[in-house]
Amino acid sequence: MVGTHGCQGVVENCDNLTVLNMMESGNTAMTGAHIQTILSRAKNLKSFQFHVAFRAQTISAMDILMSEWATTTLEHINLMIDVPRVFDEDITDEDDQAVAIENSRNIQRQLLRHLGKQIHFKTLRIGGALMNPSSGSYVHQRNCVEFTLETGLDELKNLKKLELLDIQRMDHRAGVPEFEWMVENWPQIEFVAGMLHSLHPPSNEVKEWLANHQPSWQ
Numbered sequence: 001m002v003g004t005h006g007c008q009g010v011v012e013n014c015d016n017l018t019v020l021n022m023m024e025s026g027n028t029a030m031t032g033a034h035i036q037t038i039l040s041r042a043k044n045l046k047s048f049q050f051h052v053a054f055r056a057q058t059i060s061a062m063d064i065l066m067s068e069w070a071t072t073t074l075e076h077i078n079l080m081i082d083v084p085r086v087f088d089e090d091i092t093d094e095d096d097q098a099v100a101i102e103n104s105r106n107i108q109r110q111l112l113r114h115l116g117k118q119i120h121f122k123t124l125r126i127g128g129a130l131m132n133p134s135s136g137s138y139v140h141q142r143n144c145v146e147f148t149l150e151t152g153l154d155e156l157k158n159l160k161k162l163e164l165l166d167i168q169r170m171d172h173r174a175g176v177p178e179f180e181w182m183v184e185n186w187p188q189i190e191f192v193a194g195m196l197h198s199l200h201p202p203s204n205e206v207k208e209w210l211a212n213h214q215p216s217w218q
Contacts, residue, residue, distance in 0.1 A: 007034050011072045014038045019047045029097040032063030035079075043070040049078040049125075056132070061111045062065045074118040078125040078166075082143050083108055103165035108145050109152030124159070127194050131201070140169045140199040147172040149181060157185045168194030 007030045010020070020038065020083050022030065035050060042048075051060070061083045084107060086100040116122065124147060147153060149168055153174075156162075165182075167174070170188055182189060196210075 006014050007031075010034075014042045016044060017042045018044050020045065021047065021049045025207050032059045035059050036063045036066050039064075039069045039071070040067045041070050041200065044073065044170050045071040046073050047076040048074065049076065064094075064114060065107075065110055068091040069114075069117075072118065073094050073120055075120050075161075076123040077115075077118070077121065078126075079122075080141065081111065081126055081145065083111065083145055085146075087142070104149045105146075109155060111145065112152040116158060119158045119160070121159050122168075122188075124156075124162060125163045125164075125166035127166040127170055140171055142171045142199065144170040144172065147174045147178060149177055153178055153181060159186065161186050161188055162186050163190045164193070165189065165191075165194040166198050170194060171199040173198070175203065175206055179206075179209060183213075183215055192217045 010030075011034055014020070014037070017038070020042070030050070039045070039048070040073075057082055059079050061081055064079075064081065084104050086097060086104055090097075090100075115121075127141075145151065145167075147170075151173075165186075179195070182192065186214070
């Protein structure tokens with residue numbers, strides 16, 4: 001449990017942090033604003049893990065995009081990032097829906113461009129492993145990065161050291177073009193978690209490609 005004073009203490013003393021792990025902290029008073037302050041000041045940060053798995057709390061993409069991160073040395077990150085998405089049931093007018101979709105994609109591209117500056121990443125975990133406290137079961141995150149070429153996956157082309165990508169339990173839309181892109185652009189990738197665990201079952205095309213190519217990260 002990390003309360004208000006504990007969060008403030010972390011923020012005030014974050015300048016020389018190299019590792020911050022709040023995965024086991026349970027309920028915490030830390031907000032997206034706290035997270036952004038830490039990331040904009042901790043110039044030596046190498047590992048940042050903040051994941052509230054038992055509460056409906058995420059970090060907004062807009063929180064992340066508010067300012068540049070101080071560090072360029074990040075190797076490991078675990079953040080559940082909330083991104084505005086548009087679904088068929090949300091907007092009925094086709095023109096309004098098209099505008100909203102493009103706005104969402106622009107935010108996703110900016111977010112992935114932001115992450116793509118961390119060229120030392122070995123682990124990139126943005127999977128939405130959110131647990132429902134009443135049922136004890138995991139639920140999928142819908143407001144998340146789609147992880148498609150149309151939404152800016154190519155912004156991560158310089159992550160040549162990336163070994164693990166975690167997009168579990170997200171409503172991502174990664175398919176065959178994205179898998180082929182990963183093979184071409186991430187020479188060190190060893191494991192991609194969640195490519196078959198989106199909100200929607202994988203298509204037959206995805207299943208066939210994986211069966212035929214047997215990528216090393218499968």
